[in-house]
Amino acid sequence: MIEVGAAIPERTFTINRGLLKAYADASGDQNPIHQNEEFALSVGLPNVIAHGMLTMALVGKFVTDWAGGSAKVTHYGARFIKPVIVPVDTDVDLTVSATISAVDENSVTIDLTATSAGVKVLGMAKAVIKK
Amino acid sequence: MLNPDSVGRTFEGANSITVTQSEIDAFAAVIGESDTTVAPPTFSIRISLEQSQSILSDPSIGLDWTRVVHGDQKFEIFSPIKGGDTFSCSSTIESYRVAAGNEIVTVRSDLKSGSAIALSSWSTLVVRA
Numbered sequence: 287m288i289e290v291g292a293a294i295p296e297r298t299f300t301i302n303r304g305l306l307k308a309y310a311d312a313s314g315d316q317n318p319i320h321q322n323e324e325f326a327l328s329v330g331l332p333n334v335i336a337h338g339m340l341t342m343a344l345v346g347k348f349v350t351d352w353a354g355g356s357a358k359v360t361h362y363g364a365r366f367i368k369p370v371i372v373p374v375d376t377d378v379d380l381t382v383s384a385t386i387s388a389v390d391e392n393s394v395t396i397d398l399t400a401t402s403a404g405v406k407v408l409g410m411a412k413a414v415i416k417k
Numbered sequence: 418m419l420n421p422d423s424v425g426r427t428f429e430g431a432n433s434i435t436v437t438q439s440e441i442d443a444f445a446a447v448i449g450e451s452d453t454t455v456a457p458p459t460f461s462i463r464i465s466l467e468q469s470q471s472i473l474s475d476p477s478i479g480l481d482w483t484r485v486v487h488g489d490q491k492f493e494i495f496s497p498i499k500g501g502d503t504f505s506c507s508s509t510i511e512s513y514r515v516a517a518g519n520e521i522v523t524v525r526s527d528l529k530s531g532s533a534i535a536l537s538s539w540s541t542l543v544v545r546a
Contacts, residue, residue: 305447308446308447309447311443312440312443312444312446312447312463313444313447313462313463314463314466314467315466338487338490339459339462339466339487339490340447342459342490343444343447343448343457343459344448346448346457346458346459347448347449347450347457349458350450350457350458355452355454355455356450356452356455356456356457356458356497357454357455357497359458359494360493360494360495361491361492361493361494362458362459362491362492362494363489363490363491363492363539364489364490364491365488365489366486366487366488366489366490409489410489413458
C-alpha cells in the first residue's frame with residue numbers, strides 16, 4: 287500500500303574494492319582515498335572508503351527499482367554522515383530500507399535508511415517519486 | 418581560502434557537453450541497472466563535480482580541491498538525462514562558511530538544455546583544515 291508510514295522492504299548491496307574501481311572509472315572520480323589503502327591511511331582515514339556518491343547511486347537503485355524506473359525520480363538527496371569502510375579482499379554490506387513519509391496527488395516521498403556494518407552512513411536521505 | 422567575492426556568483430562552465438549512451442550504460446552497469454533508456458538519478462554527478470572542480474579550483478576563486486570531502490548532495494531532476502543529450506553547465510556558489518577551520522561551500526550546478534534547466538544539483542563540499 288502507498289500510504290504514509292508504510293515500509294519498503296530492506297535490501298542489501300555488496301561493496302568491495304572491485305566495485306570501487308568500477309565506480310571510479312564510470313564516474314570519473316579517481317580520488318585515491320577510494321582505491322589506495324596507503325594513501326587513505328596517510329590522510330587519517332581508517333582504510334579505503336567508498337565514494338559517497340557510490341553509496342548514493344546504490345541507494346538510488348533501491349529507489350528506482352521500487353519506483354518503477356529511473357525516470358520516476360524527481361528529487362533525491364542525502365547527507366554523508368559516516369564513510370563506508372572497504373578493507374582489501376572483503377565484501378561489505380550496504381543495507382537499505384525506506385518508509386513512505388508523504389503522499390500527495392502527484393508524488394510519493396520516501397525516507398531512506400542506509401547502514402554498513404551496522405553503522406548509519408547516510409543522513410536525511412530522501413527521494414521524491416512521480417506517481 | 419575561498420575568495421569571498423565569489424560567494425553568490427554564477428560561473429559558466431562547459432557550454433556544450435554531450436552525454437553518450439555508453440557513459441550512461443557504464444554508470445548503470447556498476448549499480449546493476451540494465452534499463453538505460455534514461456540515466457540513473459545520480460549520473461549527472463559525473464558532469465557536475467568535474468565542472469565544479471574546474472571552476473572552484475581557479476586561482477581567482479581559490480578552493481583547495483585536494484582537501485575536499487563531500488558533505489551532502491541533492492538532485493532536482495526536471496527532465497531525466499538520455500544518451501545524446503547536450504547540456505550547457507553553470508555553477509553557483511550559494512553559501513560559504515568556516516566552522517572549526519573547515520570551509521563549507523554549497524555549490525549548485527545547473528545542466529541546461531537550451532534555456533530550460535534539465536537538472537539542478539547541490540553539493541556541499543567541506544574543505545578540511
